[in-house]
Amino acid sequence: MKQITVISGKGGTGKTTIVASLATLVKKAVLADADVDAADLYLLLKPQIQRREPFFASKVAQIDPHHCDGCQKCREVCRHFRVPAWVCVNKADINPENTERIREFCQQEGTPVIGEIPFDPIVTKAMVYASTVVEYSGGKVSNEIKKMWMRLERSLGFPLDGIRSISDEKTLNP
Numbered sequence: 001m002k003q004i005t006v007i008s009g010k011g012g013t014g015k016t017t018i019v020a021s022l023a024t025l026v027k028k029a030v031l032a033d034a035d036v037d038a039a040d041l042y043l044l045l046k047p048q049i050q051r052r053e054p055f056f057a058s059k060v061a062q063i064d065p066h067h068c069d070g071c072q073k074c075r076e077v078c079r080h081f082r083v084p085a086w087v088c089v090n091k092a093d094i095n096p097e098n099t100e101r102i103r104e105f106c107q108q109e110g111t112p113v114i115g116e117i118p119f120d121p122i123v124t125k126a127m128v129y130a131s132t133v134v135e136y137s138g139g140k141v142s143n144e145i146k147k148m149w150m151r152l153e154r155s156l157g158f159p160l161d162g163i164r165s166i167s168d169e170k171t172l173n174p
């Protein structure tokens with residue numbers, strides 16, 4: 001089984017939108033929403049809940065200086081073990097200068113930019129209908145997410161279970 005971790009800054013950056021969409025494209029997937037204070041992937045994927053546990057967390061996520069002194073060794077170790085990394089720029093067309101800066105940084109770091117998702121209000125509309133954007137619409141955002149998944153498959157050098165064709169499935173807003 002391959003494990004893929006999606007991380008980004010907190011709040012509205014698109015992790016849930018993209019992960020939920022990718023989840024609908026893969027035939028077999030096990031998902032864990034590890035958001036520290038607002039795990040909401042279930043709202044889009046509507047899983048059958050088997051068990052509930054109480055959740056405890058601090059109000060603000062912070063690095064515990066007793067456990068992490070910022071030495072950056074974890075970063076080196078990831079590289080040492082060749083844990084591959086990719087970058088996806090969400091709402092990439094909103095701030096082209098920033099997107100260009102990200103591209104340049106990724107180039108310096110040798111980290112491929114695997115997707116640039118354009119801004120589209122259709123993403124919010126899909127959420128209102130508690131749907132993933134690829135199920136809701138076959139537009140530019142869906143297309144870029146599908147392309148990103150195919151690039152990811154190629155980069156990992158294995159065929160996952162393949163992209164499920166959703167073209168024949170019901171779309172609420174084709």
Ligand code: SF4
Binds near residue numbers: 068069071073074075
């Ligand atoms: S290896 Fe990483 S997590 Fe551990 S102390 Fe250094 S920076 Fe922090």
